[in-house]
Amino acid sequence: MKSNFVPHPNLAGDGRCRICDFAYSTLVPAEVAQHRRYHARYLAACGSVGAPMPTAERESRRQAGLAVQFNERIPLRERIAAAERWLEAEHHDHLAEVLLYGVQRLDLREYFTKHVEPSRLSSFENDVAAELRLRYSDSFVA
Ligand SMILES: [Zn+2]
Numbered sequence: 001m002k003s004n005f006v007p008h009p010n011l012a013g014d015g016r017c018r019i020c021d022f023a024y025s026t027l028v029p030a031e032v033a034q035h036r037r038y039h040a041r042y043l044a045a046c047g048s049v050g051a052p053m054p055t056a057e058r059e060s061r062r063q064a065g066l067a068v069q070f071n072e073r074i075p076l077r078e079r080i081a082a083a084e085r086w087l088e089a090e091h092h093d094h095l096a097e098v099l100l101y102g103v104q105r106l107d108l109r110e111y112f113t114k115h116v117e118p119s120r121l122s123s124f125e126n127d128v129a130a131e132l133r134l135r136y137s138d139s140f141v142a
Helices: 029-048 055-067 076-101 108-116 119-123 126-136
Strands: 005-007 014-017 023-025
Touching: 023 029, 055 076, 076 108, 076 126, 108 119, 108 126, 119 126
Parallel strands: none
Antiparallel strands: 005 014, 014 023
């Protein structure tokens, strides 16, 4: 498992957590314990604002979002709303990567523009994909 400890370049044992930004020394057990408590509270705080949503919730929204696509009996507006739930789940996967691996955080619009279109829009019918582009893409030109 990848360590979240970012060591100080010059001071042995000193560093900070890449996720919660808590500075501590790995050589001082009390500080290690302090970090563990702080880290747990940090994750709880992130969860309370819903970012990123838990893995199971993301997967559930992703599946629900995809399930209604290509079903002509479901109105376009509902298929678009479902596609937005799929997109939200995908974006929260990205937020989880930010939290775990420190990749640069992208807002929904940046994420959509860089990582979703055009390749992954093939999961949606053209009318739904076009509406997502209109709402979320920076590169869309009417
Ligand atoms: Zn931490």
